[in-house]
Amino acid sequence: MVQQLTTGERQNALVILLAVFVVGVAMAAAGGSDPLGVHGVIVLLFGGGLGALVMRSYYEPEPTLDRPSHYYDDPIKAGIALTLAWAIFGMFMGVWTAAQLAWPDLAFDAGWSTFGRLRPTHTTGVIFGFGGNALIATSFHVVQRTSRARLAGQVSPWFVLLGFNLFCILAVTGYFMGVTQSKEYAEAEWYADLWLVVVWVTYFVLFLRTIARRKEPHIYVANWYYMAFIVVVAILHIVNNLALPVSLGQAKSYTIWAGVQDSMVQWWYGHNAVAFFLTAGFLAMLYYYLPVRAQRPIFSYRLSILSFWGITFFYMWAGSHHLHYTALPHWVQNLGMTFSVMLLVPSWASAGNALLTLNGAWQKVRDDATLRFIFVAVVFYGLSTFEGSFLAIRPVNALSHYTDWTVGHVHAGALGWVAFITFGSIYTLVPSLWKRERMFSPVLVEVHFWLAVAGTLIYVFAMWNSGILQGLMWRTYTQEGTLAYSFLDSLVAMYPYYIARAFGGLLFLLGAIVAAYNIWMTVRAVPASIDRRTDVPDTGLAPGAAATPAE
Amino acid sequence: MAELFHRKLERTAIGFVIAIIAAASVGGLVEIAPLFTIKQTVEEAPDMRVYTPLELAGRNIYIREGCYACHSQMIRTLRDEVERYGPYSLAVESKYDRPMLWGSKRTGPDLARVGGKYSDFWHVAHLTNPRDVVPESNMPAYRFLARTALDTDDLGRHLQAQRALGVPYTDAMIANAAGDAFGQAAPDSPFAAGVTERYGEKTQVSAFDGVATQLTEMDALVAYLQVLGRLTDAPYSNTAAPEQAPDPTN
């Protein structure tokens, strides 16, 4: 890692880490016994630890002069490792919280282990930890390959990747301590939010400068999606998190938005986080890794452009469908509903485009589990965007809102679409990045695939059932015109589904663990090509020359 | 020449970013901008009061524990919700709420009008172990609230931050924040009178967790739960009929 940096760059890295360390000390001093102080300690350990790591390799030889003629893959490799670590953490927290709903005593007699505090560790762990790291890692890969240019920075990719992970760590450790803004999917407090802005601006500049360096005249469409993801997430993040801290020594802050405005801002953020974090970024993966894996160009490039602008434009309007029949003005609700329904057009254009790309290569989908991951992702993308538009219709929403149906819908998207496309991309990326012919064990990819499919289906069907049942029980009237069921009746009816859901989630977690093992073994395994090369009579080639296969 | 070519590329990349911002920001602006003038259309509620320091502290505990993940505070304009939970929620009721806690999921029931529905004692028993009161419940137990002393030192600063954002706390409220928090949970103490003086006669002053000598987080949370839906009477005088959800049975 450090070997790739020149002495000057190592010094820059040390200066940045020193600054992080100093900020950590300042936070610890100002915060004292407040959670902010604990976070100060975490920040200073993070900065100090990484600084020590750089120092250890400080005097190692500098990189060779031909560095610019190689792609910069080290941060991508680290990003994949972090993706898998967060996947296992986030999914484990998901299984635990799911189990708590079925068996509420699965908690310790302390605040940190209650459902309310664990739930954001799950959502942040999977959305930002797993999804975010996957997006950063793949975006670094895709932008370099499609631009045929090396990343426009040596230290900044590391800053983006590790800085983002520091944000995730601050967020998750904060939730355990009860530090939260109670804004869904934006729970982290003001100082973590500020830090993310710094990281994100660096990410934006790095990405833009890399694109500006490109040797291809046209910017490939996958980069459009990554760009939209980076730009819009920045806007959303800043607007939604505007807040006034109680004092500079305290973690607690009050958002500048109140009541109705806050509800609209939060769901404008919340829905567009789905759009630009969980959709646009992962569509970028789709538009690169699907053609590469299938070895077929995308069916229609024009269609991908049309759906890009459709998604970028329409999604922004849809947030208010989370607030049907509430105190939000009626016209805003209708606007949100209308655009949510229209959103189906660009969404299905993307899904159709992907399926038509595979058309004619179905035997590949049958034989190759990795391509099957991508295929299933597309199917679930089509399904959950349809479901999303459907649920945004006011009368349907009257039934589904506040129930597990929403949870089922989210997981059809998060498991079926986001996680499947991520694993499909990672299985495509890992062998090429580490110069291996294939994954360590294709059988384990197959095992992972079926665990993930079974887990997703069990989860989603359990939540569809429980959600619709719940919604119907809440609104069922007796002959006499009174409500037929108490709230408790509906809760009792949920228990079998909560158990099934925890089981489905467990299968999915097991799949992720299998994936991590398989990838670890792929990385560790000595490439067969090197074996063969060292196994032939000496041709005068230095042994080290084989370590960097020239392709 | 090469330099010029490079500039052009950079320009297209930046132009592209601007196009994304243009496409993406309109939706948000159109929906959010009018909400800044919404005061003109929102119903007035002159009797609406602010949260007392103790209730605000309780609200912050509600936030800290992530209660919003399972409980909504937004009764929709649907007949079954109004019959189950009470008059539907009005925009004005959450005008001091930062953040709003409308929620998105009901693993447990809505709490928008839970204030006054159960006794303080019921809440304490329920929070201590929900299954002692409701055997089928899957809510976590919050025993630790009763053994954690409430931190009142910085409540004045909390009120001040709220005022900076536009919540009408007076100087007297800020100056007496800690005392008022104590007084609201200690009816016999000299501090109790100040609470009703500053926050109104209707403010509930009682030993929420049953112990008047020590102020715990349990006091604060119960005080908050007991004021939910009771900051104003406006929803009860609202005469608009709720919308009727399509009834699947007829």
Next chain:
Amino acid sequence: MDIDHNTLVGFAKSWGLFYFIGFSVCVVIYAFWPANRKKFDDAKRSILSKDDRPWQ
């Protein structure tokens, strides 16, 4: 002049729509502009070429 709620809502409803139509027209023109066809075809095939070094 005081901007009241109804003006703002009216503006949002009408100009939002015009903006939307104008935007879609621009996108469609861009996507189907004949001169762009070659660019798009190159782009969709270029990612499949096998080289693993940045172009100098």
